[in-house]
Structures are given as C-alpha cells and as structure tokens.
Amino acid sequence: MRLTMIGGGGFRTPLVHAALLRDREPGRVTSVALVDIDPDRLRTMARILAKQAEGVADAPTVTTHTDAAEGLRGADFVFSAIRVGGLQGRAHDELIGLSHGVIGQETVGFGGISYALRTLPTAMHLAELVKRVAPDAWVINFTNPAGLVTEAMARVLGSRVIGICDSPIGLARRALSALGLAVGPNVEADYAGLNHLGWLTRLRVDGVDRLPELLGRPDQIEAFEEGRLFGAEWIQTLGVLPNEYLHYYSYEREVLHSDQLASQTRGRYLLEQQTGFWADAGRAPDPLAVWEAARLDREATYMATNRDSVGMGERNADDLVSGGYENVAIALMRGIAYDEHSRLILNVPNAGTIAWLDDDAVVEVPCVVDATGAHPIPGAQVPDFGRGLVTTIKYVERETIEAGVGGSRAAALRALAHHPLIDSVKVAHALLDGARATFPELSYLY
Numbered sequence: 001m002r003l004t005m006i007g008g009g010g011f012r013t014p015l016v017h018a019a020l021l022r023d024r025e026p027g028r029v030t031s032v033a034l035v036d037i038d039p040d041r042l043r044t045m046a047r048i049l050a051k052q053a054e055g056v057a058d059a060p061t062v063t064t065h066t067d068a069a070e071g072l073r074g075a076d077f078v079f080s081a082i083r084v085g086g087l088q089g090r091a092h093d094e095l096i097g098l099s100h101g102v103i104g105q106e107t108v109g110f111g112g113i114s115y116a117l118r119t120l121p122t123a124m125h126l127a128e129l130v131k132r133v134a135p136d137a138w139v140i141n142f143t144n145p146a147g148l149v150t151e152a153m154a155r156v157l158g159s160r161v162i163g164i165c166d167s168p169i170g171l172a173r174r175a176l177s178a179l180g181l182a183v184g185p186n187v188e189a190d191y192a193g194l195n196h197l198g199w200l201t202r203l204r205v206d207g208v209d210r211l212p213e214l215l216g217r218p219d220q221i222e223a224f225e226e227g228r229l230f231g232a233e234w235i236q237t238l239g240v241l242p243n244e245y246l247h248y249y250s251y252e253r254e255v256l257h258s259d260q261l262a263s264q265t266r267g268r269y270l271l272e273q274q275t276g277f278w279a280d281a282g283r284a285p286d287p288l289a290v291w292e293a294a295r296l297d298r299e300a301t302y303m304a305t306n307r308d309s310v311g312m313g314e315r316n317a318d319d320l321v322s323g324g325y326e327n328v329a330i331a332l333m334r335g336i337a338y339d340e341h342s343r344l345i346l347n348v349p350n351a352g353t354i355a356w357l358d359d360d361a362v363v364e365v366p367c368v369v370d371a372t373g374a375h376p377i378p379g380a381q382v383p384d385f386g387r388g389l390v391t392t393i394k395y396v397e398r399e400t401i402e403a404g405v406g407g408s409r410a411a412a413l414r415a416l417a418h419h420p421l422i423d424s425v426k427v428a429h430a431l432l433d434g435a436r437a438t439f440p441e442l443s444y445l446y
C-alpha cells in the first residue's frame with residue numbers, strides 16, 4: 001500500500017511515520033512518498049525517518065519528491081497537510097488581527113479566514129491533480145482550516161476527501177482520563193459541530209453515559225485541559241464539553257487581552273522555534289533527537305495565551321505524549337483499507353445528520369468507516385445554544401470558499417464582516433486590506 005504525504009516535509013510527519021512503523025499487520029503501508037516544495041526539509045525529513053526506522057524490520061520505503069504529480073502516482077492514500085505562506089503567514093495573520101483589535105488565530109476568526117484564502121487555490125489545484133493522477137486514492141485532509149478546506153476539495157473529489165482533526169478525540173481522551181478511564185473499543189464519544197467548533201455531548205463507556213458523573217465533580221472537571229480552560233462552573237452550566245477552540249468565543253475578551261500582552265504570538269514563537277529546529281536538525285548527527293525535543297516544547301506551549309488568560313498552569317504530562325493526530329489518520333486509513341467499520345469523529349458532508357444544516361455542509365461528527373468511506377452516524381446533536389454559532393460559521397466558511405475558489409472580494413468581505421469575532425464592517429474592510437497588502441497569494445481576489 002502506498003501513502004503519499006503532501007507537505008511531507010512538515011514537522012508532524014515523524015508522528016505519522018512512527019505510527020506506520022508500529023503497524024505490523026499484513027496489507028500495511030509499504031511505501032511512503034513525501035512531497036514538499038522545500039528540498040532541504042525533504043532531505044532532513046528523510047534522515048529523521050531513516051533514524052526512526054533503524055532496527056525495524058520491513059519498514060516502509062521512503063521517497064521524496066518536489067513534483068507533486070510524481071509523488072502522487074500510484075497512491076492509495078494521500079495525506080494533505082500544507083501551510084500556504086508558512087508560519088510567517090500565520091504570524092502575519094495574528095499581527096494583522098491584533099493591530100485591528102481582533103483575534104488572528106490560525107483557524108478562528110480573521111486568522112482562519114485569511115489562512116483559508118491563501119490556502120484554497122492550492123488546495124483546489126491539489127484536488128484536481130489527485131483526480132487526474134490518482135483518481136482512486138482517498139485523500140485525508142489535515143490542512144487547516146480543515147472543515148472548510150475539506151468542503152471545498154469535496155467539490156472536486158466528492159466523498160474521496162475526508163477531513164480530520166485530533167481535538168475531538170483528544171477532548172474525549174482527556175475527559176476519560178479524568179474519570180480514570182481510557183479510550184478503547186468500549187468507548188463511544190458523541191460529538192457534534194464543525195471543525196474546531198463542536199461539543200462532546202455524551203461519553204458512553206460500555207453503553208453507559210459517564211458524562212453526567214464527570215459533570216458532577218468540579219475537581220475532576222478541572223483535572224483536564226478543557227475543564228480548566230472553561231472552568232468547572234461554566235462546564236456544569238453548559239452540561240456538555242466544548243472543544244478547546246471554543247475558548248476563543250467564550251472568552252474572546254480575555255484571550256485578546258492575553259494575546260496583546262504576550263511578548264510574542266503563537267505563530268511568531270513557532271516561526272522562531274521551527275527555524276531553529278530545521279537548521280539544527282539539518283546538521284545534527286541525530287536529527288530525530290532534535291525533532292523530539294522540539295516536539296515536546298511545541299506540545300508544552302500549546303495554546304499558551306489561552307491558558308494564561310484564565311491563569312492556568314502547565315499542561316498535564318499526559319497531554320505531551322502525542323497520539324491524537326497520527327492515530328486518527330492511521331485509524332481512518334485502516335478503516336477504509338481493511339473495511340474495519342471503525343467509529344471515528346471526522347469531517348464529512350452532513351448528509352442529513354444535523355437536520356437543520358444542508359446535506360453538503362461538511363460537519364465534524366462520529367462516523368463509521370468502511371471500505372466505501374466515512375459515513376456519519378445519525379443522531380449527532382449540537383446543543384441548542386450552539387445552533388446559531390454553527391449556522392453563522394458555516395455561512396462564513398461558504399463565503400470564504402466562494403472567495404477562495406471564485407476570487408470574489410465581496411464574498412471575502414461578507415465572510416469577515418459576519419464573523420462573530422469581528423465586530424465592525426469597518427474592521428472587516430481594514431482586515432481584508434491588511435491581508436491583501438501583506439500576502440501576494442491573495443492577488444487573485446478581484
């Protein structure tokens with residue numbers, strides 16, 4: 001089986017590779033093609049993966065390609081994780097946002113819209129390329145904003161593109177661990193919403209919903225990341241567990257304030273950290289060790305300003321051990337390849353699951369995965385208080401897609417002006433002007 005990783009020179013590639021090495025089943029991935037625009041990163045990444053594979057019998061072969069069509073040929077699965085404009089772009093989004101008094105986060109509010117506008121032309125080009133070169137391949141989209149990008153790519157690839165995120169299962173895992181439990185085949189997390197905008201509504205273990213028990217215990221709620229972020233009292237008031245990215249909405253003012261006070265933004269921090277990482281790893285005799293240290297640092301500082309804004313301390317040690325991102329992708333790939341009928345929370349077209357959203361709207365809900373793809377399980381429930389937000393953000397996503405695919409600047413403005421984290425049409429105009437002046441990638445907007 002052949003896996004092509006678009007953006008294969010990305011920092012998280014070794015996580016996926018490590019998971020592939022752990023897979024001992026017959027029919028596992030035997031060939032990995034890394035595609036990236038940066039040949040230096042590809043060279044360094046190939047050295048990191050070679051180090052990882054030392055001593056592992058029958059490790060997959062790894063090839064590197066700067067030509068996407070070449071890397072895609074013969075692919076059974078395509079993982080797409082690209083960052084158009086790089087971390088520099090992410091840092092610019094944050095600064096443009098902050099300079100107009102709004103949150104410029106990677107996937108939320110102005111930052112998410114701007115990042116999507118940079119990404120969509122490339123994502124659509126990739127979708128067309130896959131359709132031409134590897135028409136039978138399944139595309140697993142990690143590229144953010146993942147729900148929106150998946151919905152746009154589905155216009156070309158239909159149900160052959162599936163979006164993934166580690167945050168829903170991460171939330172379930174952390175909530176379970178607060179109860180002294182672990183994720184397993186006996187656990188079913190009910191979750192509904194859009195990517196980075198959803199709620200865990202039930203947590204069934206051996207058929208029994210354990211969420212009410214957790215909600216009754218403030219100490220247990222505040223034993224895990226989301227519980228501390230939102231506070232036990234607010235979680236008890238909601239009666240469900242919010243995705244961590246909802247913190248930007250629930251505590252907009254506090255996060256903005258904390259971002260304004262921070263010595264640097266998340267994007268800026270990562271830009272410096274990652275620049276150092278690539279330089280060091282490029283010349284280190286053991287680039288894997290350099291990668292592991294950078295990975296731990298990245299995990300430990302995740303969502304730092306959100307945590308600062310509510311006076312939280314360090315992250316739990318458990319949260320530094322990865323296992324979300326790559327495991328969702330591998331589980332999805334196996335579910336399709338081996339017709340496993342596995343249950344995963346994924347980004348797929350709604351197809352009637354959430355009754356008040358149309359069928360083509362990509363939503364993040366539990367799905368059954370088999371050889372014919374990912375199928376949403378009926379019954380996903382967005383809490384009543386979340387309906388308005390989901391409807392509004394879906395509208396914003398679609399206007400962003402219209403801008404990104406058709407080039408309409410008016411659509412981009414509608415997206416920005418209707419986003420609940422952008423509080424004035426005048427600000428929306430200024431943000432769009434700021435983005436257009438900063439990013440050459442946005443010159444297509446007419």
Ligand code: G6P
Nearest residue numbers: 144165166167266270298302303
């Ligand atoms: C989580 C989200 C991803 C996001 C990442 C950012 O894993 O699910 O969608 O890209 O966090 O983490 P970073 O370390 O880049 O701030």
Ligand code: MN
Nearest residue numbers: 146165166167
């Ligand atoms: Mn995500």
